[in-house]
Structures are given as structure tokens and as C-alpha cells.
Amino acid sequence: MSRTPASQIPVTVLTGYLGAGKTTLLNRILSEDHGKRYAVIVNEFGEIGIDNDLIVDTDEEVFEMNNGCVCCTVRGDLIRVLSGLMKRKGRFDAVIVETTGLADPGPVAQTFFVDDEIKAKTRLDSVTTVVDALHVGQRIDDSREAREQIAFADQIILNKTDLVSEKDLAAVEARLRRLNPLAPIRRAVRSDVPLDAILGRGGFDLDRIVELEPEFLNPPHGEAGHVHDEDCGHDHHDHDHAHGHHHGHAHAEAQDIRGISLSAEKPLDGPRFTQWLDKLLAEQGPDILRAKGIIDVKGEDKRLVFQAVHMILEGDLQRPWGSNERRWSRAVFIGRNLDEAKLRAGFESCIAANS
Amino acid sequence: MSFSFGAFIVEAVFGKDGACAFALGDGTVRFASGETIEAHPDAGIQCAAAHPSGVGVVSGGDDGRLVWSTVEGAKELASVGGKWIDAVAASAESNLIAFACSRDVRVIDARDAKFSRTFSHERSVANLAFDAKGRRLACATYGGAALWFARIEGQKPTMLKWAGSHVGVVFSPDGKFLISCMQDNALHGWRIADAKDMRMGGYPAKPKSLCFLAHGGLLATSGAEGAVVWPFAGANGPMGKQAAEIGHEDGARVTRVAGLPERPVLAAGLEDGRVWIADLTAKGVERIRADKAAAISALALSPDGRRLAWGDEDGEAGIVEVSL
Numbered sequence: 001m002s003r004t005p006a007s008q009i010p011v012t013v014l015t016g017y018l019g020a021g022k023t024t025l026l027n028r029i030l031s032e033d034h035g036k037r038y039a040v041i042v043n044e045f046g047e048i049g050i051d052n053d054l055i056v057d058t059d060e061e062v063f064e065m066n067n068g069c070v071c072c073t074v075r076g077d078l079i080r081v082l083s084g085l086m087k088r089k090g091r092f093d094a095v096i097v098e099t100t101g102l103a104d105p106g107p108v109a110q111t112f113f114v115d116d117e118i119k120a121k122t123r124l125d126s127v128t129t130v131v132d133a134l135h136v137g138q139r140i141d142d143s144r145e146a147r148e149q150i151a152f153a154d155q156i157i158l159n160k161t162d163l164v165s166e167k168d169l170a171a172v173e174a175r176l177r178r179l180n181p182l183a184p185i186r187r188a189v190r191s192d193v194p195l196d197a198i199l200g201r202g203g204f205d206l207d208r209i210v211e212l213e214p215e216f217l218n219p220p221h222g223e224a225g226h227v228h229d230e231d232c233g234h235d236h237h238d239h240d241h242a243h244g245h246h247h248g249h250a251h252a253e254a255q256d257i258r259g260i261s262l263s264a265e266k267p268l269d270g271p272r273f274t275q276w277l278d279k280l281l282a283e284q285g286p287d288i289l290r291a292k293g294i295i296d297v298k299g300e301d302k303r304l305v306f307q308a309v310h311m312i313l314e315g316d317l318q319r320p321w322g323s324n325e326r327r328w329s330r331a332v333f334i335g336r337n338l339d340e341a342k343l344r345a346g347f348e349s350c351i352a353a354n355s
Numbered sequence: 356m357s358f359s360f361g362a363f364i365v366e367a368v369f370g371k372d373g374a375c376a377f378a379l380g381d382g383t384v385r386f387a388s389g390e391t392i393e394a395h396p397d398a399g400i401q402c403a404a405a406h407p408s409g410v411g412v413v414s415g416g417d418d419g420r421l422v423w424s425t426v427e428g429a430k431e432l433a434s435v436g437g438k439w440i441d442a443v444a445a446s447a448e449s450n451l452i453a454f455a456c457s458r459d460v461r462v463i464d465a466r467d468a469k470f471s472r473t474f475s476h477e478r479s480v481a482n483l484a485f486d487a488k489g490r491r492l493a494c495a496t497y498g499g500a501a502l503w504f505a506r507i508e509g510q511k512p513t514m515l516k517w518a519g520s521h522v523g524v525v526f527s528p529d530g531k532f533l534i535s536c537m538q539d540n541a542l543h544g545w546r547i548a549d550a551k552d553m554r555m556g557g558y559p560a561k562p563k564s565l566c567f568l569a570h571g572g573l574l575a576t577s578g579a580e581g582a583v584v585w586p587f588a589g590a591n592g593p594m595g596k597q598a599a600e601i602g603h604e605d606g607a608r609v610t611r612v613a614g615l616p617e618r619p620v621l622a623a624g625l626e627d628g629r630v631w632i633a634d635l636t637a638k639g640v641e642r643i644r645a646d647k648a649a650a651i652s653a654l655a656l657s658p659d660g661r662r663l664a665w666g667d668e669d670g671e672a673g674i675v676e677v678s679l
Contacts, residue, residue: 056417057437059457061479063497066519066539076497076520079538080441080481084417087363087380088399089668115538116560 008123011082011095012199013108015149016130017139018101021159025130025191025198026098032195039085039092041078043100054092056081060100062107065114071286071310072114073107079115086121094199095122102145105129105152106289106310112204113312126203129153129183130191132160133172140175144256150176151257151334152289153183154203161187181259182212182292182332206316209305212294212330257289260340262347263330267298269352276350277306277313280343284335285311293331296321298352306331357673360385364666365400367655371409371447375664376424377653377672378403378414384424387664387674392424404445407452407465415440415454421463433463442482446489451505453492455480460494462505474503474512482536486526493533495521500535502547515545517552523563528571528616532592536562542576542585544592553594555585560608564654568614568621573635575601575621577609582623584635602631602640611654613663620679622663624651630665634679643675 016022030038030053039054058077065072078097085095099108105127112124129149131139136158139146150156156176161169173185186193202208273295281288288310295304306315321327333343363380370376375387382395384403394400398418406413411425413432421433421440435456442455450465457479464470478497485492485505492505494512497520501512515533521543523536532553534544542562544553562578567587574585574593581603585593602609602623611624619635628648631640643663653666660679666672 054417056439059479061497063478063520064518066537066541076538077479080479081439084399084401084439084441086668087365087401088417089363089380091381091399 008121009085009089009093009095010125010200011097011112011122012125012201013097013099013105013127014130015099015103015105015108015127015153016101016157017143017146017149019135020101020130020132021157021188021191022098022101022130025157025159025193026096028191029096029195029198034195036094037092039088039095041081041095041097043098043103054085054088056085060103062104071106072110072312074111074114075107078108078111079118082118082122086117094125103149104145105149109152109204109309110312113309113314124204125199126154126201127152128155128157128198128201130157130159131176132163133158133169134160134163136172137175140179147179147257148289150179150183151259153180154201155198156180156183156185157188157191157193157198158185159188159191162189178258180290180334181261182290182334204307204309204314206305206307206314206318209292209294209307209318212292212332257334257336258338259332259334260338260343261330261332262344263328264296264348264351265328266351267296267327268329268350270297270300270304272352273297273304273350274315276346277308277315280346281308281311281313284338287337288333288335290334291332293329294318295329295331296327356387356675358385358387358671360666360670360672362670363668364653364670364672365414366403366412367653367664367666367672368403368405368412369655369657369662369664370405370411371658373657373659373662374410374426375655375657375662375674376412377664377666378412379670382416382418384412384414384429385672386426388426390426392426392429394422394424394429395420401439401441402443402454404443404452405447407445407447407450409447413443413445413452415443419456421452421454433461435459435461442480444483444485444492446485446505448487449485449489449505451485451489451492453483453485453505455483455494460492460503462492470506472506472508474501476501481520481522482524484524484526486530487528488530491526491530493524493526495524495535497521500524500533500545502533515547515550517543517545519543522561523565525565525567525574527574527587527592528567531590532587534565534574536565536576536578540578546590546592553592555593555598558583564609564611566612566614568616569619569635570617573614573619573621575612575614575623577612577623580605580608582609582612582621584621601633601635611651611665613654613656615656615660618660620656620660622654622656622677624654624665624667626650628667628671630654630663632663632677632679641677641679643677644673 291308302317395416403414462472482495499516520538542555558578562576564577581600608626622632630644633640649667649669
């Protein structure tokens with residue numbers, strides 16, 4: 001399971017619409033005294049550039065692979081630039097890819113799984129999405145790209161929190177949470193988040209799928225940042241509606257992108273679950289942005305973990321279940337047009353017989 | 356002769372007098388005679404080729420500069436500013452040098468500083484090749500290859516189409532075929548006269564290194580566990596024929612190949628750092644570098660076929676006498 005040898009260069013993808021604070025964050029990463037040297041791949045030269053860093057300007061070029069996978073689009077320019085950067089190994093410790101505000105993060109992420117050389121020499125660390133508290137609601141309503149960037153993220157930087165009230169912040173967080181129940185939301189003013197929280201996330205690393213409980217990421221009820229969701233067990237129904245009407249949002253995400261959490265207390269039948277997951281990704285892969293899960297397989301002492309980006313699935317038996325650990329299966333799917341009832345029924349049909 | 360240069364070796368190049376040089380990822384060109392030329396200060400070399408004169412190395416850098424290095428020093432031939440130079444090709448026959456920078460390909464004349472052509476493409480150009488006479492230029496891009504007459508201004512290219520991303524390209528020595536390497540672990544070929552497609556698949560990796568040998572009768576490629584050799588005889592080239600795999604060994608993928616234009620002699624560099632050479636009319640391969648190390652990233656045979664130069668991703672390099 002030596003999937004991430006030290007020789008693999010970590011890559012952080014920074015997304016976010018124009019004006020959200022992406023460049024501010026990038027400049028902070030580059031200028032802070034952390035002793036690391038970065039290669040930064042940008043799509044337009046902005047106000048960045050620190051002496052010791054390599055800045056590469058490329059044109060986003062998304063193309064399809066011929067491998068029969070309908071959603072297999074990659075960024076050709078990234079393959080070229082990353083291969084070129086490998087010729088300068090030793091000159092930098094990590095890579096940051098800044099996408100344009102209109103970029104679809106799917107092809108960027110898939111590049112790191114589809115191209116064998118890139119996969120061997122680099123490791124996608126995270127897709128980090130920057131949104132600003134004042135405008136993100138509007139962007140979620142009117143921009144498919146903004147919704148996808150949020151849904152795809154391993155973590156969300158909720159920036160410019162000083163410009164909105166605590167009540168509005170909570171509402172914004174609830175909307176972000178509905179689009180993406182997996183990504184921690186980090187509040188920030190002028191992108192002032194601790195850098196060690198941004199870098200080294202291991203967002204696509206199976207070994208790092210340790211916990212997977214949407215509510216786990218949610219600060220306790222009554223604390224700052226707590227999101228009232230269906231797990232709170234109080235007035236969530238009213239809250240949802242009040243929120244929607246109060247802000248006049250169309251809630252496009254209800255039919256569009258959202259995250260669905262599934263769980264089962266009883267062990268699943270291994271082959272049946274694998275078959276169900278394969279079929280689900282084959283049929284709905286283009287609509288599934290991200291998926292992660294920890295599965296309790298009947299007759300297996302180890303935890304089965306998986307993560308998927310569209311149709312690209314990685315799964316492995318991870319560490320054994322602890323003797324005092326609650327053994328249960330949970331999975332989160334984030335995507336477009338997901339039929340929650342059908343997903344739930346499919347997942348539950350994998351529960352092993354006589355268990 | 357062996358060297359420890361300490362930076363990724365992008366290309367090994369022999370001059371017409373047999374002088375050997377290595378182009379490195381740290382922006383330097385190192386001559387086997389000992390000179391170090393700072394061709395791209397504070398930048399890296401992305402691509403390199405022998406200068407059309409047969410003296411020295413032409414390199415393209417991530418500083419957007421095209422530089423000619425000789426043992427005397429470095430001379431800037433062109434600068435595009437900001438963007439990387441991703442690929443370079445040169446022809447001793449026509450004295451032309453072509454280099455790719457994003458979607459544009461520029462052609463300059465090594466003997467005429469005023470000559471300049473720019474050929475634009477819809478998508479980025481990943482690789483370039485001249486035909487044997489240096490008149491036609493093939494540009495590998497997304498969706499196929501564009502063929503240009505290298506000296507002509509204001510022309511429309513002949514597009515050889517095939518869906519997918521093309522990342523490497525080479526002409527057969529007789530100019531009848533164009534072969535390209537694809538992102539999708541396959542080779543594609545066109546018979547230029549009628550654009551007839553040839554699909555050559557089954558590779559476990561991208562066959563990025565391509566070369567013709569034995570008067571164009573054989574095409575050798577990297578991208579498999581062993582060098583893949585396709586027969587190229589008659590009007591149909593490899594169509595309907597089987598490829599042979601030379602020096603096959605499980606888990607030892609070939610990353611670079613180099614052949615002699617006029618003889619069936621092929622050298623290969625492996626992902627595990629080993630290098631071999633073989634006379635394809637005899638059995639077996641001769642080990643040139645038997646110890647495992649970083650992947651071979653550069654490989655070249657001298658024009659007289661007597662010496663083989665190799666370099667790896669960690670900056671180790673060597674030149675050995677061969678007698679095949």
C-alpha cells in the first residue's frame with residue numbers, strides 16, 4: 001500500500017470564481033515563511049510571483065481520452081506542463097494549480113488519475129475551493145461552474161466572513177453543506193487560513209479516509225459554524241424552508257448538485273457491494289463528481305475504503321477495524337440528478353444475508 | 356566515460372564530428388569534452404536537438420528562449436517571452452529549425468537570420484518532426500497532425516486527422532508515412548499520399564520515443580516491456596503485419612529507443628535505468644548499463660554508429676563504444 005512514496009510531488013488545485021479571493025490565498029501561500037518552494041501553474045498572469053517560485057502560464061485545454069470512458073476528460077496543458085516540470089525536479093517541493101473562475105474541476109482532477117506518468121510522479125493533494133461569503137449564494141444560483149467547484153472540493157475556504165452577519169453565514173454554510181457534505185468549511189477574512197490546514201490534505205489518499213461522518217465535520221450545536229441539518233433533530237424542516245424563502249433563492253441545487261450520505265449498521269456483502277458500485281459509476285459516473293466510503297464487509301476484518309471521481313474508482317482494504325470501534329458502513333455521493341431513494345435502496349440491498 | 360551532472364537529462368546529442376553533448380533540466384548544456392554552457396540561466400531545458408550545422412545543440416527552455424550552444428558559448432536564436440518552448444526539431448538538409456510554443460510553431464533558418472515563419476494551430480503542439488529533406492514539417496496536436504511546407508508563407512496545412520491527443524511524431528525516411536504517438540497508449544500512422552489510417556495499438560504505456568532504422572525498413576518504439584519493432588516494407592508499411600518485441604523482460608518498460616538509420620541496430624533505455632543494444636539480425640541483446648538506477652530519459656547513437664550516449668532522470672550519463 002505504498003501508494004504515496006515521498007518522490008511523488010504533491011499538487012494542490014485552487015478553484016473559485018473571480019473575486020472570491022483565490023489570488024490572495026495563492027499570494028499568502030507563496031509569501032509565507034514556510035521554507036517550501038512551489039511551482040505554480042496559472043491560466044493568466046496575475047499579481048503573483050515570488051522570487052524563489054516557478055510560475056508557469058498555460059492555456060486551459062480540456063480534451064477527451066479515447067479510452068471509451070464518456071466522462072474521461074483531462075487537461076492536456078497540465079499533462080504537458082507537469083511532465084515539463086518533472087525535468088526540473090529538485091527545484092520545487094510542491095505544485096499549485098490555479099484554475100480560472102469558469103473551470104470545471106473534473107478534468108483537472110482526472111488528469112492525475114488517467115495519465116500514468118503524471119500519476120507515478122505526482123499526487124493530487126486536494127481541490128481547495130475559495131468562495132466569498134457575500135456573493136456565494138448568488139453564484140450558487142446562477143453559475144453551474146460555481147456549484148461544481150463547491151461540490152468537487154476537498155475543503156472550502158469561506159472568505160470575507162467579515163462582510164456578512166453570523167446568521168447569514170450560517171445560512172451560507174448550510175447551502176455549501178448541501179452541495180458538499182464532505183468538505184470542511186474554513187471561515188476566513190482575506191484568505192487568512194492556516195496554511196498547514198490547506199496543504200497536505202491527502203484528499204484523494206485512500207489511507208486518509210479515516211472518518212466519514214458528515215456531522216463529524218460539523219461543530220456542535222450552539223457553537224459558531226454549526227449547521228442545522230437533518231442530523232440536528234430539531235426544526236430542520238422549518239429552517240430549510242425559512243432559509244429558502246427568506247433569501248429568495250431558487251434552490252437550483254435541489255434538482256441539480258447535492259451530496260447524499262448513506263449508511264448501514266449491518267455488514268455488507270463484498271461482491272454485491274462492488275458490483276453495485278461499479279454499475280452505479282458506469283451508469284451515472286458522468287453525474288457523480290466525488291464519492292467516498294468506508295465499508296464494513298461481512299467476513300472481512302479490514303475496512304474497505306473507496307473514493308471516486310466520476311468513473312474513476314479507487315478502492316482498497318485499509319487497516320483492520322478496532323476491537324472497540326463501531327463497525328458500520330457509510331458512503332457519501334456528491335453529484336447531479338442523484339435519486340436519493342434509489343441510491344439508498346441500492347446500498348441497502350448490499351446488506352449481507354443473515355446479518 | 357561516465358558523468359554525474361545532477362540534473363534531469365533531457366536529450367543526448369551527437370554532432371557531425373562525433374562530439375557529444377547533454378541538454379539538462381537545470382538549463383545547462385554539458386559537452387563530453389568538459390565545457391558547461393549556461394544556455395538558459397535560472398530556467399530549464401524542455402527540448403533539444405542537434406543544430407543543422409552539425410555543431411552544437413539547439414535547446415528550447417521554459418524561459419521561452421531558443422538557444423544554440425557550442426563549446427564556445429551560448430547564442431540566443433529566438434525568444435518568445437513568457438511561454439515555454441515545448442518542442443524543437445532541426446534539419447541539416449534544409450538548415451531549418453522549428454520550435455513549438457503553445458499553439459504556434461515558428462520556423463527559422465540557421466543561415467538566414469531574416470527568415471521566419473509562424474504556423475498557428477487551434478490547439479497546442481506537443482511535438483514536431485521534419486521529413487528527411489527538411490521541407491515538410493509535421494506538428495502533433497489534438498485531433499491529428501498538421502503538415503506544413505516549412506518555407507512557405509500563408510498556406511493552409513494538410514490535416515491528418517485522428518481523434519485524440521497526439522504527443523509525438525516522426526516521418527518515415529522515404530516520406531511516405533507519418534507516425535504519431537498518442538496520449539491513449541497507442542501509435543497511429545497515416546500513409547501521407549491518401550491519408551489512409553494505420554492503427555498500432557496494444558501498448559501498456561505511451562510509446563513516446565520513436566525511430567526508424569535499417570533504411571526505413573523498421574520502426575522501433577518505446578512504451579512496452581521490450582522495444583517494439585514494426586516492419587515497414589512496401590507500399591502498405593506495417594498494415595496487416597505483426598510487431599516484434601525485442602529484449603522483453605517483465606516489469607522492465609522501455610522509455611527511449613535509438614537506431615542506426617542504415618543498419619538494423621537498435622539501442623533501448625529502460626525505466627529501471629538499464630541500457631542495451633542489439634543487432635536485430637542476431638539473437639540477444641548486449642547490456643551497456645546493467646545496474647538499475649533512475650529511468651533513462653535520453654539516448655542517442657553517434658552518426659557512425661560506434662558510440663552510444665545515455666542519460667537518466669537523476670542526471671547520471673554515459674558514453675560507451677559499441678561494436679555491432
